Amino acid sequence: MFVTVEVSIRMPRSDRAGHPGRTPLPPAPPYGLETTMTTHHPIAIIGGGLGGLTAARVLHANGTEAAVFDLEASAGARTQGGMLDIHEDSGQMALHAAGLHEGFRGIVHEGGQAMRLLGPDGTVHVDEDDDGTGTRPEVDRGALRDLLLDSLPDGTVHWGRKATGVRPIGGGRHEVAFADGSAVTTDLLVGADGAWSRVRPLLSPAEPAYTGISLVETDLLDADTRHPRAAAVVGTGSFMCLGDRRGLLAHRETDGSLHIYTALRADEDWIDTIDFGDGAAAKAAVLAHFEGWHQDLRALVADADGAPVPRRIHALPVGHRWDRVPGVTLLGDAAHLMSPFAGEGANLAMLDGAELGLAVAAHPGDLEAALAAYEEGLFPRGEASAAESAANLEIMFGGHGLERMAEFFTSAPEAG
Incomplete structure (x- = not known):
């Protein structure tokens, strides 16, 4: 690789007045070394x-x-962190071009293509196991x-x-x-x-413009041991529960934790109305939008470890x-x-x-x-x-998101 380097350095200069025949130099600047480098x-x-x-x-x-x-x-x-489903016709094509597809297969999260869709009352509408034949295997982003x-x-x-x-x-x-x-x-x-x-x-x-959707992210650590009911609700892969213009989305990570996304149609400044520095108050403010939902679903937020993290969704x-x-x-x-x-x-x-x-x-x-x-x-x-x-x-976040997504998954099992 061809690299050229241009460096200009300004060094601090000492007073040389004691040296015969030399003009006294100005005092040193208050910094030791100023360097600009362009490569x-x-x-x-x-x-x-x-x-x-x-x-x-x-x-x-x-x-x-x-x-x-x-x-x-x-x-x-x-x-x-976070799990990604790597699609056969895009991400996996890239990995083939990179000569890394074999290495990719070695980091696939077995069971990660399982999918569950629930309603706010806890009713299970879709429950698909990962039988190993799917074309969108899950891997840890890291x-x-x-x-x-x-x-x-x-x-x-x-x-x-x-x-x-x-x-x-x-x-x-x-x-x-x-x-x-x-x-x-x-x-x-x-x-x-x-x-x-x-x-x-x-x-x-x-x-980028705000899409009208805000997310609040939470985690349940060591879920099978510390949060067994939540672990059973989410399952071994991805999870979705949709209500009226809101939802809970989740996935199981390779370390056994659950990563939860609370999604809401909300004004762009909604996040600013909540003190996310106060974890308990933030959880309560989020859960106020999920009144009447099954207690096991609300627990995905209420029992979360650590403070919730907000994120607005933007798009070009x-x-x-x-x-x-x-x-x-x-x-x-x-x-x-x-x-x-x-x-x-x-x-x-x-x-x-x-x-x-x-x-x-x-x-x-x-x-x-x-x-x-x-x-x-x-x-x-x-x-x-x-x-x-x-x-x-x-x-997903319209008036009939649950019904439409249930139809979507049952008519095209791998579309999600």
Whole structure:
């Protein structure tokens, strides 16, 4: 990989008045060393999530190195929890392209494709076991991320690099500034930096909008031992309980804990009306929206370990796209942020990353041809999944979400 380094250093200077023939120098500044460093990388990927790492891996597998810049301080700085169902026609295709599908099979959570759908009174409407024949196996997000990280050469990912600004510098090249004072220039800038992408404004003025759904996340740890009734309600895989414009969603994680999402149609400022610093008060405020629900369902929130964590759900416009701009593109949420109700976010990010890597490999020496080919597939793929996600949101959190989802699962068992 070709790297140039330009460094300017301003050192503190001592008073040399005692040396004959020398002019006294000004006193030292109040800091010890000020350094600005700019490096050049032919391909710079901003964001070390699943999509960015997949792009780097597929590029590497095809003989092209890329540098990945991530704001986290290290690979283990933050828990990468949560379960993902990896779809045969998207995420698994990406893993095949990355040469990692065999490793992926080794981290699959057996039993994770089981699915339960309940009504607010506790009635079970759908109860599907995982018989091992499904095409959307569940994996732990952190384990999948580790699989990708371990497949990259040492030094590929630059940790602790939070992008603070990007700008074109001519000839299709761009410069990215980071919070630590460093900067990089690049021939191909890839925005894999999520919902609030710093790279996206180079291509599009679009911004994520609130979807009308707010989530509150809670956990039940060591569920089989400490919360056996909740463990029985959720089952071995995924769980959903839907009422009038609200619901409880959950999944069992590989460590035996249950991760719960309370979902509500709510005003955008609803979260601001609750003191989430007071766990008991926050739980009570959330449960006020679930009066009359079965006690075992309410216990998924009431008995949670730790404080609830709120999250508003945002999305980019369905069909978001941009005109071709030399030397820059997007993938994953930066390109097509959508609600999580089609399970496509991580899968599409990985497929985007793989398709970008393959396009660069298929057009050696011609980045613009590669980007044009990549975006030709990116736009319709993202639009279709975003439309599906938006439709599922309306189905799940409309007036008859339970009935419509029961019909959905029984008519197409693997559609969820």
